[in-house]
Amino acid sequence: xxxxxxxxxxxxxxxxxxxxxxxxxxxxxxxxxxxxxxxxxxxxxxxxxxxxxxxxxxxxxxxxxxxxxxxxxxxxxxxxxxxxxxxxxxxxxxxxxxxxxxxxxxxxxxxxxxxxxxxxxxxxxxxxxxxxxxxxx
Amino acid sequence: xxxxxxxxxxxxxxxxxxxxxxxxxxxxxxxxxxxxxxxxxxxxxxxxxxxxxxxxxxxxxxxxxxxxxxxxxxxxxxxxxxxxxxxxxxxxxxxxxxxxxxxxxxxxxxxxxxxxxxxxxxxxxxxxxxxxxxxxxxxxxxxxxxxxxxxxxxxxxxxxxxxxxxxxxxxxxxxxxxxxxxxxxxxxxxxxxxxxxxxxxxxxxxxxxxxxxxxxxxxxxxxxxxxxxxxxxxxxxxxxxxxxxxxxxxxxxxxxxxxxxxxxxxxxxxxxxxxxxxxxxxxxxxxxxxxxxxxxxxxxxxxxxxxxxxxxxxxxxxxxxxxx
Numbered sequence: 001x002x003x004x005x006x007x008x009x010x011x012x013x014x015x016x017x018x019x020x021x022x023x024x025x026x027x028x029x030x031x032x033x034x035x036x037x038x039x040x041x042x043x044x045x046x047x048x049x050x051x052x053x054x055x056x057x058x059x060x061x062x063x064x065x066x067x068x069x070x071x072x073x074x075x076x077x078x079x080x081x082x083x084x085x086x087x088x089x090x091x092x093x094x095x096x097x098x099x100x101x102x103x104x105x106x107x108x109x110x111x112x113x114x115x116x117x118x119x120x121x122x123x124x125x126x127x128x129x130x131x132x133x134x135x136x137x
Numbered sequence: 138x139x140x141x142x143x144x145x146x147x148x149x150x151x152x153x154x155x156x157x158x159x160x161x162x163x164x165x166x167x168x169x170x171x172x173x174x175x176x177x178x179x180x181x182x183x184x185x186x187x188x189x190x191x192x193x194x195x196x197x198x199x200x201x202x203x204x205x206x207x208x209x210x211x212x213x214x215x216x217x218x219x220x221x222x223x224x225x226x227x228x229x230x231x232x233x234x235x236x237x238x239x240x241x242x243x244x245x246x247x248x249x250x251x252x253x254x255x256x257x258x259x260x261x262x263x264x265x266x267x268x269x270x271x272x273x274x275x276x277x278x279x280x281x282x283x284x285x286x287x288x289x290x291x292x293x294x295x296x297x298x299x300x301x302x303x304x305x306x307x308x309x310x311x312x313x314x315x316x317x318x319x320x321x322x323x324x325x326x327x328x329x330x331x332x333x334x335x336x337x338x339x340x341x342x343x344x345x346x347x348x349x350x351x352x353x354x355x356x357x358x359x360x361x362x363x364x365x366x367x368x369x370x371x372x373x374x375x376x377x378x379x380x381x382x383x384x385x386x387x388x389x390x391x392x393x394x395x396x397x398x399x400x401x402x403x404x405x406x407x408x409x410x411x412x413x414x415x416x417x418x419x420x421x422x423x424x425x426x427x428x429x430x431x432x433x434x435x436x437x438x439x440x441x442x443x444x445x446x447x448x449x450x451x452x453x454x455x456x457x458x459x460x461x
Contacts, residue, residue, distance in 0.1 A: 045411070045415055046408075046411040046414050046415050047407050047408055047411045047412070047415075047454070050408065050411060050454050050455055051407070051454060054454055054456060067424075067425040067426075076425075077424060077425060078418055078419055080425055080428075081418040081419075081421050081423065081431065082414070082415060082418035084418075084428075084431060084432065084435065085414050085417065085418050085435070085441065086414065088435060088438075088441050089410075089414065089441045089442055089445070089455070092243060092440075092441065092442035093243075093442060093455040093456065094456070
């Protein structure tokens with residue numbers, strides 16, 4: 001079965017800490033996710049998401065604090081709005097919107113990291129690889 | 138006509154507005170023709186491809202090429218001009234970024250050909266006639282250029298030395314570029330010949346923008362009577378000012394229309410559309426509890442790709458329908 005590549009942008013304060021917790025708790029989960037730590041999910045510029053797809057990612061996962069918990073008050077509110085706008089743009093440019101996923105995962109939710117990574121990997125396995133640039137289609 | 142340097146003008150996938158932009162510089166054109174000879178300009182003068190082919194390599198001091206590249210003929214011509222020219226200027230948005238014809242990249246080549254030659258309501262093509270690159274009739278061979286898979290910006294086909302932005306480039310930008318060429322004080326190669334600042338920083342309406350710009354609604358220009366003296370973004374009209382290079386003289390703003398982004402992104406910005414998308418997400422004032430309201434508001438932007446990338450789709454990193 002196809003092994004998708006997933007780029008995950010996890011915020012330093014919540015989701016990355018949760019992934020750390022999943023690690024030290026020795027939870028097993030899909031090895032398809034490559035985690036990039038960012039200070040805030042609000043720092044995830046749409047350029048980073050599109051560039052990840054462009055460089056071969058089959059899916060992009062953004063993880064941030066639950067609304068109200070953001071270390072920077074409302075960084076994740078901007079993430080959410082950016083995510084919604086991107087979701088609207090993606091199908092127009094030939095990328096299935098399901099390949100982009102946003103999850104709120106707090107520092108204590110190591111189990112949720114495991115579940116989300118496994119779920120997303122399974123979904124992308126079913127979808128297969130992201131279609132690549134072709135000449136003279 | 139000895140000693141004067143030679144220049145060339147050429148057009149590819151464009152509307153012809155850029156040709157007018159050359160003439161729009163007014164009587165300054167007389168100073169230009171005193172300083173240079175024009176050796177090739179299909180829209181205005183009778184030179185043929187052979188005239189260019191006969192010239193030695195690097196004969197033209199500069200070629201000004203407008204339009205994106207969509208056909209094999211255009212590719213051939215720009216490659217020929219690249220060989221014969223010391224400098225290549227991408228002239229206008231289409232050549233710089235792909236321009237409005239570049240929005241065709243939202244569709245594949247086959248989708249376009251099928252629609253134009255078969256499916257459009259006004260077309261009757263029961264014999265299924267489609268354009269071919271070569272065709273023979275009574276012993277005569279006819280040839281048409283190949284229609285490529287997508288529109289390319291000029292620098293995706295040949296190396297480009299300078300960019301003159303705008304749809305169409307305004308007279309002072311064109312004059313500035315020509316003067317810099319004639320006087321020999323062009324900036325570093327690869328430069329866009331316009332200030333590297335966002336349109337908002339020079340916009341006359343900037344002072345009407347509140348310190349913290351937040352909006353609760355998006356409107357389309359035909360739906361409202363916009364106040365021409367108030368920042369368009371505060372009125373909920375999508376203005377590309379925050380993500381667009383200045384230098385245009387705020388022509389659209391002064392005519393009561395929000396910026397559409399023809400000058401393209403600033404230096405070091407990878408992608409104009411995504412940069413605007415990011416800016417827009419920051420000013421839309423909706424909390425996570427009001428998601429449905431936000432989604433309703435976004436319906437006022439039914440075509441994000443066409444709006445955010447009106448002039449820059451081929452040069453963007455989203456790769457449009459190259460994915461098939």
